[in-house]
Amino acid sequence: MSIEIGETNSGYEPIDFVLFGTLGDLARRKLLPSLYQLEKANLLNAGTNIVGVARQDMPQVDYAAEVKKNIIKFLGETFCEETWQRFEQRLDYVQIDMKQPEDYKQLCEHVDASRTMVCYFATPPSIYGDICQGMNAANVIDPSVRVVLEKPIGHDLVSSKLINEQVAEFFNEKQIYRIDHYLGKETVLNLIALRFANSIFATNWDHNCIDHVQISVAESVGIEGRWGYFDDAGQMRDMVQNHLLQILSLVAMEPPTTLDADSIRDEKLKVLKALRPINSSNVGVKTVRGQYITGFVRGEEVPGYLEEPDANEKSKTETFVAIKAEIDNWRWAGVPFYLRTGKRLPNKTSEVVIYFKRQPHNLFGDSFTTLPQNKLVIRLQPDEGVEITVMNKIPGLTSTGSMDLQKSKLNLSFSEAFEAQRIPDAYEKLLLEVMIGNQALFVRRDEIEQAWTWVDSIKAAWDSSNEPPESYQAGTWGPVSAIALLAREDRSWYETKIKRSK
Numbered sequence: 001m002s003i004e005i006g007e008t009n010s011g012y013e014p015i016d017f018v019l020f021g022t023l024g025d026l027a028r029r030k031l032l033p034s035l036y037q038l039e040k041a042n043l044l045n046a047g048t049n050i051v052g053v054a055r056q057d058m059p060q061v062d063y064a065a066e067v068k069k070n071i072i073k074f075l076g077e078t079f080c081e082e083t084w085q086r087f088e089q090r091l092d093y094v095q096i097d098m099k100q101p102e103d104y105k106q107l108c109e110h111v112d113a114s115r116t117m118v119c120y121f122a123t124p125p126s127i128y129g130d131i132c133q134g135m136n137a138a139n140v141i142d143p144s145v146r147v148v149l150e151k152p153i154g155h156d157l158v159s160s161k162l163i164n165e166q167v168a169e170f171f172n173e174k175q176i177y178r179i180d181h182y183l184g185k186e187t188v189l190n191l192i193a194l195r196f197a198n199s200i201f202a203t204n205w206d207h208n209c210i211d212h213v214q215i216s217v218a219e220s221v222g223i224e225g226r227w228g229y230f231d232d233a234g235q236m237r238d239m240v241q242n243h244l245l246q247i248l249s250l251v252a253m254e255p256p257t258t259l260d261a262d263s264i265r266d267e268k269l270k271v272l273k274a275l276r277p278i279n280s281s282n283v284g285v286k287t288v289r290g291q292y293i294t295g296f297v298r299g300e301e302v303p304g305y306l307e308e309p310d311a312n313e314k315s316k317t318e319t320f321v322a323i324k325a326e327i328d329n330w331r332w333a334g335v336p337f338y339l340r341t342g343k344r345l346p347n348k349t350s351e352v353v354i355y356f357k358r359q360p361h362n363l364f365g366d367s368f369t370t371l372p373q374n375k376l377v378i379r380l381q382p383d384e385g386v387e388i389t390v391m392n393k394i395p396g397l398t399s400t401g402s403m404d405l406q407k408s409k410l411n412l413s414f415s416e417a418f419e420a421q422r423i424p425d426a427y428e429k430l431l432l433e434v435m436i437g438n439q440a441l442f443v444r445r446d447e448i449e450q451a452w453t454w455v456d457s458i459k460a461a462w463d464s465s466n467e468p469p470e471s472y473q474a475g476t477w478g479p480v481s482a483i484a485l486l487a488r489e490d491r492s493w494y495e496t497k498i499k500r501s502k
């Protein structure tokens with residue numbers, strides 16, 4: 001059975017896909033390989049063209065060679081020469097200094113005014129306004145144009161509003177696709193299916209049955225040579241403001257009336273609005289900030305954050321965040337949502353763990369003094385899947401007639417259950433959705449601004465305390481205070497067992 005999230009479409013017309021910042025890191029590593037994968041899956045419309053834009057002077061043939069080199073580098077053995085031959089036919093390159101409005105005239109020679117144009121801004125957000133102005137000067141903006149904006153949009157509410165305003169001067173909300181690539185991950189999308197297509201969860205999804213929720217997005221990588229960007233952002237702006245709050249919204253939202261874009265986004269917004277503010281009065285007990293020092297990640301010695309290339313050794317930027325978030329609404333009264341994310345943790349693992357309430361009375365005192373909580377573990381990456389911990393009778397006879405129990409797992413691994421299916425990269429899904437014209441998996445302006453409001457208050461409280469982040473050794477699960485955040489409420493972080501992938 002196939003269910004469409006967003007507006008129903010039977011495909012899309014050929015488009016001109018204009019990739020601003022085509023020689024940048026994101027375009028090389030993610031966007032062009034994902035477009036190539038869509039080609040391989042025959043999901044690119046036959047007439048669709050890809051126009052790369054950057055400021056370097058580069059003959060078309062060199063551009064194609066550069067794209068090919070990167071696709072091979074990032075996709076490895078899945079590269080296929082036959083697909084490439086088709087893909088290469090679509091590629092075009094234009095040299096534009098995006099800060100020079102007069103340069104944009106050239107774009108007119110590379111796009112067809114009668115077709116839909118999708119413009120992906122894979123550039124620093126500080127030049128989104130320049131790109132819009134340049135496109136306007138070249139007279140290529142009309143109501144059919146769609147623009148894709150990369151995260152983070154701004155570094156706080158004020159700057160985010162400014163960027164959104166600059167874009168809104170030329171494009172209405174229906175034309176704007178704000179990317180949060182976590183919304184393109186299969187398992188994040190599956191949260192909607194899991195919650196609303198299964199009555200066992202739908203009816204148990206509130207404060208009556210759930211004790212607390214944990215959302216962990218752990219990375220084993222450091223900042224990957226992005227000091228300039230990262231030190232300005234920190235883990236709060238880089239990961240919490242967008243990815244973690246989007247996951248939280250999907251876990252906590254009310255059932256949308258339909259799966260169309262605004263129904264889903266309306267419900268997510270309500271959750272963000274209901275987040276209890278964290279400020280100077282409670283930041284010390286509700287949040288933990290960390291910064292990694294040198295240590296070992298999977299046996300390899302790695303430098304501390306302050307020893308990374310280009311580092312400013314006085315930086316107080318956080319590379320780890322843990323937060324006790326609370327949602328002030330009927331459904332979630334008294335149910336904490338613990339968020340945790342960091343760089344240089346032991347594994348790359350993202351998971352949502354729902355801890356159900358204990359049984360009110362223990363009939364099985366011989367096996368357990370207190371019955372363990374049922375847990376629903378939703379593994380977002382890697383080893384995508386869903387696991388439920390349940391209590392089971394250990395089969396067999398006993399001379400006393402007692403019933404011995406054991407914790408067991410019902411485990412659905414996507415790679416085993418859907419063996420033949422390749423799990424597509426999030427960007428493949430999202431690029432396809434933009435081309436189709438479906439906004440459901442993109443973030444609306446009010447959501448972004450609401451998320452900034454919550455995050456800004458925490459950042460301001462941290463700044464006013466003037467305390468540095470706590471140190472943690474690379475390869476560990478963050479500062480000890482992150483353990484204490486739960487321990488003082490007689491809880492502990494879910495211990496992930498997965499030890500593979502970067």
Ligand SMILES: NC(=O)C1=CN([C@@H]2O[C@H](COP(=O)(O)OP(=O)(O)OC[C@H]3O[C@@H](n4cnc5c(N)ncnc54)[C@H](OP(=O)(O)O)[C@@H]3O)[C@@H](O)[C@H]2O)C=CC1
Binds near residue numbers: 020026053097099
């Ligand atoms: N890289 C990543 O993994 C992720 C990136 N993002 C976001 O994606 C966006 C792009 O990031 P990323 O690719 O890393 O950044 P890069 O700096 O690697 O790439 C930006 C591109 O924009 C070009 N550019 C900048 N200014 C101009 C100008 N005036 N005229 C023409 N070209 C210009 C750069 O050209 P030149 O090389 O000549 O300077 C470069 O090709 C950012 O908003 C970032 O926050 C979001 C999630 C992950």
Ligand SMILES: O=C1O[C@H](COP(=O)(O)O)[C@@H](O)[C@H](O)[C@H]1O
Binds near residue numbers: 181219238239
């Ligand atoms: O947006 C970002 O996400 C990546 C993590 O993404 P994932 O898909 O690999 O989980 C993070 O490393 C990066 O700092 C951040 O900008």
